[in-house]
Amino acid sequence: MTTNKQRLIVQKYGGTSVGSPERIREVAKRVARYRNRGDSIVVVLSAMSGETNKLVALINELNPHGSSREKDVVLSTGEQVTIGLLSLALEALDCPAKSYTGTQARLMTDSAFCKARISKIDGSKIQADINAGKVVVVAGFQGVDSEGNITTLGRGGSDTTAVALAVALGADECQIYTDVDGVYTTDPRMVPEAKHIPKLALEEMLEMASQGSKVLQIRAVEFAHKYNMPIRVLSSFDDGDDGKSTLVTREEDIMEEVLVRGVAFNKDEAQLTITGVPDQPGVAFKILGDISSANIEIDMIVQNIATAHNGTDGTTDFTFTVHRNDYDQAMKILNNTGEKLGAKNVSGDDKIAKVSIIGGGMRSHAGVATDMFKALADENINIHMISTSEIKVSVVVDEKYLELAVRSLHEAFDLDKA
Secondary structure (H helix, E strand, O other), X not given: OOOOOOOEEEEEEOHHHHOOHHHHHHHHHHHHHHHHOOOEEEEEEOOOOOHHHHHHHHHHHHOOOOOHHHHHHHHOHHHHHHHHHHHHHHHHOOOOEEEEOOOOOOEXXXXXXXXXXXXXXXXXXXXXXXXXXXXXXXXXXXXEOOOOOEEEOOOOHHHHHHHHHHHHHOOOEEEEEEOOOOEEOOOOOOOOOOOEEOEEEHHHHHHHHHOOOOOOOHHHHHHHHHHOOOXXXXXXXXXXXXXXXXXXXXXXXXXXXXXXXXXXXXXXXXEEEEEEEEOOOOHHHHHHHHHHHOOOOEEEEEEOOOEOOOOOOOXXXXXXXXXXXXXXXXXXXXXXXHHHHOOOEEEEEEEEEEEEEEOHHHHHOOOHHHHHHHHHHHOOOOOOEEEEEOOEEEEEEEHXXXXXXXXXXXXXXXXXXO
């Protein structure tokens, strides 16, 4: 950690923030201002807005089923352009800068191409450049495995790169610059009355990200939560450095414990149900094992109490949710499993959505779930599934009721008056 009141800040800028030469110049001016007032700055960049989609389109045109290793070689080039351009823009402002690709930054990952996970970072070279007074500009979204292969971290991986670098370098704060000025009680595009949240706990942000909030990438928040790294969300489109922001920090640094902090939602969900399977030890593994082996993530799970049919052995029903992109593959696998188990029926629904209320105050207040269910019942919205944690209640509803559900819950918990 830096001393003598000099701060080390890691700043991450997303694709819209570096989407044109003009935007890159504005980022350079902001970075230079921070450095000129005495801060040490490490910058993590995404590719220019739309560039990754162009690269994916080129891949799909030539060989969509090609090796993931070669896809990562292509996908990693977008960030290499922006780090070089920003470094040149900083040099034009007499601000010494040095760019690093993921490989040069020694950001080590596993070998899961297109969705690699960071294993360690050797920050010695970066630290040496920081000590020499340079702004270090690092390519987000990418790393290198133990064999020297280029890897990418998956969509939104630049947030993860920034937080991981902040942890490795002992930064005072990780700043995530986007096209919004912080976290809101829900998506303002759906609920115009949504309120800006100046500060919230890392655990609350982790739940909001996992339940559908798109402001921060969930793996980045997991990293920050594990290592207590403060994240500040800001807009790169605000003039100056005193605009609104949201500080995501340790729970003990939050003065006020709010009952419900916000409403998150996710419409990228699909529901699958298998009925009439034998109620016996290991049946859950038999149902979900092949799904997991196909690298399909399972979200919510409900298993009904065993029932007896006409004096036969008891059977049970099993329902779970997956990402909508995995729905077709999961249904195919579940149908095969159903045949093996002699299931009565296999069905699915890819027109559902998940809505969640989140808040640290739920730990010490009873009746929050009841209030949530009443608000939905008052709007005649049927609940398919329920999942809870200490600071979250999630429900699955028909997708057509999503906006109504979010609006009614936002109003029911007075979030429009926050």
